[in-house]
Amino acid sequence: xxxxxxxxxxxxxxxxxYRTAFMLGVVSMAVGVAQFAYMAIFLKEGNTFPGxxxxxxxxxxxxxxxxxxxxxxxxxxxxxxxAIRSEQLMGTLEFLLLSDTPLGLILLYSSLWDFxxxxxxxxxxxxxxxxxxxxxLQINLGPALLVLSxxxxxxxxxxxxxxxxxxxxxxxxxxxxxxxxxxxFLSGVIFPVEILPNWxxxxxxxxxxxxxxxxxxxxxLVGSSLLDIQQELLVLALMALVTVPAGLLAFRWGFNxxxxxxxLVGY
Amino acid sequence: xxxxxxxxxxxxxxxxxxLVLDSVCLSIAPGEIFGLLGxxxxxxxxxxxxxxxxxxxxxxxxxxxxxxxxxxxxxVRRLIGLFTGRERSFYFRLTGWQNLEFFGAMQGLKxxxxxxxxxxxxxxxxxxxxxxxxxxxxxxGMKRKLGLAxxxxxxxxxxxxxxxxxxxxxxxxxxxxxxxxELKSHGKTVLLATHNLHEAEQLCDRIGxxxxxxxxxxxxxxxxxxxxxxxxxxLKISHSLSPGRLNHLQGLxxxxxxxxxxxxxxxxxxxxxxxxxxxxxxxxxETALQDIQVKCPSLEDVFIRLTAx
Numbered sequence: 001x002x003x004x005x006x007x008x009x010x011x012x013x014x015x016x017x018y019r020t021a022f023m024l025g026v027v028s029m030a031v032g033v034a035q036f037a038y039m040a041i042f043l044k045e046g047n048t049f050p051g052x053x054x055x056x057x058x059x060x061x062x063x064x065x066x067x068x069x070x071x072x073x074x075x076x077x078x079x080x081x082x083a084i085r086s087e088q089l090m091g092t093l094e095f096l097l098l099s100d101t102p103l104g105l106i107l108l109y110s111s112l113w114d115f116x117x118x119x120x121x122x123x124x125x126x127x128x129x130x131x132x133x134x135x136x137l138q139i140n141l142g143p144a145l146l147v148l149s150x151x152x153x154x155x156x157x158x159x160x161x162x163x164x165x166x167x168x169x170x171x172x173x174x175x176x177x178x179x180x181x182x183x184x185f186l187s188g189v190i191f192p193v194e195i196l197p198n199w200x201x202x203x204x205x206x207x208x209x210x211x212x213x214x215x216x217x218x219x220x221l222v223g224s225s226l227l228d229i230q231q232e233l234l235v236l237a238l239m240a241l242v243t244v245p246a247g248l249l250a251f252r253w254g255f256n257x258x259x260x261x262x263x264l265v266g267y
Numbered sequence: 268x269x270x271x272x273x274x275x276x277x278x279x280x281x282x283x284x285x286l287v288l289d290s291v292c293l294s295i296a297p298g299e300i301f302g303l304l305g306x307x308x309x310x311x312x313x314x315x316x317x318x319x320x321x322x323x324x325x326x327x328x329x330x331x332x333x334x335x336x337x338x339x340x341x342x343v344r345r346l347i348g349l350f351t352g353r354e355r356s357f358y359f360r361l362t363g364w365q366n367l368e369f370f371g372a373m374q375g376l377k378x379x380x381x382x383x384x385x386x387x388x389x390x391x392x393x394x395x396x397x398x399x400x401x402x403x404x405x406x407x408g409m410k411r412k413l414g415l416a417x418x419x420x421x422x423x424x425x426x427x428x429x430x431x432x433x434x435x436x437x438x439x440x441x442x443x444x445x446x447x448x449e450l451k452s453h454g455k456t457v458l459l460a461t462h463n464l465h466e467a468e469q470l471c472d473r474i475g476x477x478x479x480x481x482x483x484x485x486x487x488x489x490x491x492x493x494x495x496x497x498x499x500x501x502l503k504i505s506h507s508l509s510p511g512r513l514n515h516l517q518g519l520x521x522x523x524x525x526x527x528x529x530x531x532x533x534x535x536x537x538x539x540x541x542x543x544x545x546x547x548x549x550x551x552x553e554t555a556l557q558d559i560q561v562k563c564p565s566l567e568d569v570f571i572r573l574t575a576x
């Protein structure tokens with residue numbers, strides 16, 4: 001029994017030592033409950049689902065496109081900080097920093113495989129779903145890829161900020177957490193944004209995935225052209241103009257703070 | 268131009284607040300092997316990391332070949348090869364060769380030059396037979412050698428080596444020493460942080476003694492030993508000397524102190540030639556003298572005296 005207690009104590013102390021991660025975990029649970037509550041409200045609409053009519057009205061296509069897009073959000077938000085964390089754990093970060101390659105490029109190169117793999121996965125899943133379940137799609141590939149690229153650039157800015165924060169906190173980064181949790185909840189991934197109360201819709205309106213997901217669904221599910229989704233594209237481009245420079249600044253801040261504190265290789 | 272210039276460098280870490288480097292000033296010439304000696308926690312690794320741009324100074328200025336380590340960090344990084352001695356600094360599932368190829372590519376080295384360089388260095392370090400082995404299968408000594416190989420890859424002019432021979436066997440230690448000497452013969456500058464006084468004495472042109480963040484003394488090992496000018500005359504005697512006799516010896520001109528331990532009497536003096544005859548004569552009057560040794564101060568003595576405050 002004493003041994004079990006020692007394991008419990010070790011787990012508790014380790015968890016508390018990563019305070020940010022601990023707090024974010026607790027809040028995540030609360031958000032998860034709210035997400036299911038709104039999903040239930042959405043399903044009560046019955047068989048017609050008027051909220052998704054503009055995306056073709058097919059529930060499976062709506063949910064699958066939302067789910068696949070979430071995997072891109074996850075990669076864009078976490079691949080940079082994942083790369084930093086992985087190099088910290090391997091003890092190789094210092095030597096990469098010392099190399100002739102700028103850290104930003106190292107992060108980008110480290111993430112390329114993640115993006116490529118996610119793209120391959122998403123393409124395969126979409127193909128399988130269409131073949132097996134006969135989900136109706138009207139794919140306009142050009143606009144879809146453009147939306148996806150803009151969304152990735154926009155979120156990569158947030159991902160960079162997240163990588164900067166992870167250099168300081170080591171585990172638990174509130175920026176990526178907030179973006180990922182709020183996007184999953186408020187950007188229309190599993191239910192349309194319109195069923196949310198007004199105040200939550202206002203938060204949804206400032207999240208890049210809301211626009212990206214809407215435009216992506218239009219171009220994949222109802223074959224919308226660039227002209228049809230120009231408004232979403234413009235908002236995404238403007239958001240990218242803010243997130244990328246802000247992300248670079250935040251990353252530089254985290255990097256320099258870790259160098260001031262001498263904790264670059266700490267984890 | 269000096270290879271390294273450190274001007275009143277201070278580093279303070281917060282949480283908990285601790286002064287790691289305290290107004291350190293130092294200049295290292297190109298082609299010099301400079302040894303940084305100090306006990307654990309003296310600030311040696313922090314100093315090396317500041318030079319490598321991995322830690323930012325709190326105050327003071329640091330230049331590597333004239334480039335400021337804070338403002339011109341990319342230029343500085345191109346000039347240095349760092350060895351930290353940490354085992355966890357490679358990709359465990361890549362082979363030794365693949366690891367070097369990866370880090371070489373990151374340093375901007377191109378094929379086929381990179382492959383040639385890796386082969387050459389692995390051969391020099393006796394790792395060729397293990398080049399296709401995964402890093403996690405390497406022994407401690409092999410891991411250290413691979414770390415040194417990485418520092419050598421880009422053939423930079425300045426090397427920062429943090430305890431490169433610790434946990435190496437005597438043969439490997441000798442090989443590493445030979446490589447450091449070769450670096451010097453090729454005009455490279457080496458800053459060698461070490462605990463090993465013998466190593467410092469053997470390899471370094473000058474030695475700096477760092478303790479609790481303060482650079483206490485910088486000089487050649489010969490001058491450091493001469494600095495105290497305290498030679499020990501160790502006398503093995505049959506019986507203890509009387510207090511009067513001890514007072515007499517203590518009072519001799521040139522004798523700085525006496526230490527009596529059982530049948531051993533240590534006389535510390537700055538002028539052994541002047542007092543030796545009188546000491547022997549005086550001791551002989553009271554007791555039989557079984558053995559006598561004259562011991563010049565070692566670097567270890569200097570180190571202990573300095574770091575003990």
